[in-house]
Amino acid sequence: xxxxxxxxxxxxxxxxxxxxxxxxxxxxxxxxxxxxxxxxxxxxxxxxxxxxxxxxxxxxxxxxxxxxxxxxx
Amino acid sequence: xxxxxxxxxxxxxxxxxxxxxxxxxxxxxxxxxxxxxxxxxxxxxxxxxxxxxxxxxxxxxxxxxxxxxxxxxxxxxxxxxxxxxxxxxxxxxxxxxxxxxxxxxxxxxxxxxxxxxxxxxxxxxxxxxxxxxxxxxxxxxxxxx
Numbered sequence: 001x002x003x004x005x006x007x008x009x010x011x012x013x014x015x016x017x018x019x020x021x022x023x024x025x026x027x028x029x030x031x032x033x034x035x036x037x038x039x040x041x042x043x044x045x046x047x048x049x050x051x052x053x054x055x056x057x058x059x060x061x062x063x064x065x066x067x068x069x070x071x072x073x
Numbered sequence: 074x075x076x077x078x079x080x081x082x083x084x085x086x087x088x089x090x091x092x093x094x095x096x097x098x099x100x101x102x103x104x105x106x107x108x109x110x111x112x113x114x115x116x117x118x119x120x121x122x123x124x125x126x127x128x129x130x131x132x133x134x135x136x137x138x139x140x141x142x143x144x145x146x147x148x149x150x151x152x153x154x155x156x157x158x159x160x161x162x163x164x165x166x167x168x169x170x171x172x173x174x175x176x177x178x179x180x181x182x183x184x185x186x187x188x189x190x191x192x193x194x195x196x197x198x199x200x201x202x203x204x205x206x207x208x209x210x211x212x213x214x215x216x217x218x
Contacts, residue, residue, distance in 0.1 A: 009194070
């Protein structure tokens with residue numbers, strides 16, 4: 001299982017999903033209408049490293065984090 | 074060195090300590106940047122969420138870059154609520170040369186704004202309202218859309 005966490009203002013509980021890559025995660029998350037706006041503007045990290053490809057493979061125990069737009073300072 | 078605090082920063086204490094920590098390090102320049110919460114739009118203050126694992130790795134990558142120029146970075150940021158006229162952010166560069174320090178403080182603070190995993194909320198009537206319009210999507214965002 002892969003744990004998916006929604007950071008900052010995305011007020012969603014973490015999910016445990018049986019998925020093989022980020023493309024599959026994308027399909028699963030698109031089923032939730034309330035996440036649509038966040039998917040368009042969020043960055044993705046796997047095990048706390050930012051990734052840039054939807055084909056990124058996932059394995060059992062991985063943690064995926066969605067990072068919406070930031071504004072520190 | 075990355076320091077995170079609950080609530081507003083004690084600016085005089087942090088700057089004094091940073092100055093004293095490096096006073097014998099032979100740096101020719103020390104440039105601090107202090108960010109203060111401004112009173113505007115009727116807010117009572119700002120509030121912050123931080124994702125520490127990625128903030129730490131982002132900062133460590135910058136520290137490595139600074140070291141290549143013989144410079145040193147320090148940063149402090151608030152978690153939770155910070156009232157208006159208080160500080161939520163301090164960044165500082167120490168460097169043997171002023172030019173390196175001047176350029177680095179600008180590049181560091183700008184990249185901080187664009188990349189550091191920190192989320193800002195306006196505090197209005199006791200509620201936290203995500204500052205969406207003032208936020209920046211991290212480079213590479215949208216791959217799941």
